[in-house]
Amino acid sequence: MDGDAVLALLDKDLERLHGEGIEAVSALVRIDEQPEAAVVTPLSAREWDVVVIGGGIRKPEPLLPLFEQVVNLTRRYAPGAAIAFNASVDDTYEAAKRRL
Template sequence: MDGDVIRAALDQELSRFGDHAIDASMTLIALDESAESVMIAALSERDWDVVVIGGGIRKPEPLLPLFEQVVNLVRRHARKAAIAFNTSGGDSVEAAKRWL
């Protein structure tokens, strides 16, 4: 998949949060040793109401250990946040709204 196309779609979805008056941010992680520190920094940035974990991490079977790591980091570093799952990059707003 084209990284620029994916990034444009994610940016469009992030702007949809603003259309719904939801203050949101998005964190993209590299599939390397930096993933954990990047996630901890993002989760510790503020008190989150909900964290949406995307299908790009959740769906590919080879990424199962990373998915587990993400869920556990959310539990540890954003304890008050609900955890939501989108079905695609285009319905993250709806996933978040289920818990807001």
């Protein structure tokens, strides 16, 4: 799947959440960079009810260290948030709603 298609699907799910009055933002983690740059600022911006961590960094076994970093950053900077996992990029809405 190309990057533009991924972003379009994520935007669609964000719009669905916004349509229900739920504040939601996307923080995209590049696999070739440290995740702090992408996730610390949005996680620290407010208290979150849920953080969805996507399969793009969770499923490929070589990305396990990155996945661990993102989970631990989430625990540190959004300690009150539930953590949810999407099964694919087009079910981020469902993953968030399961934990809200």
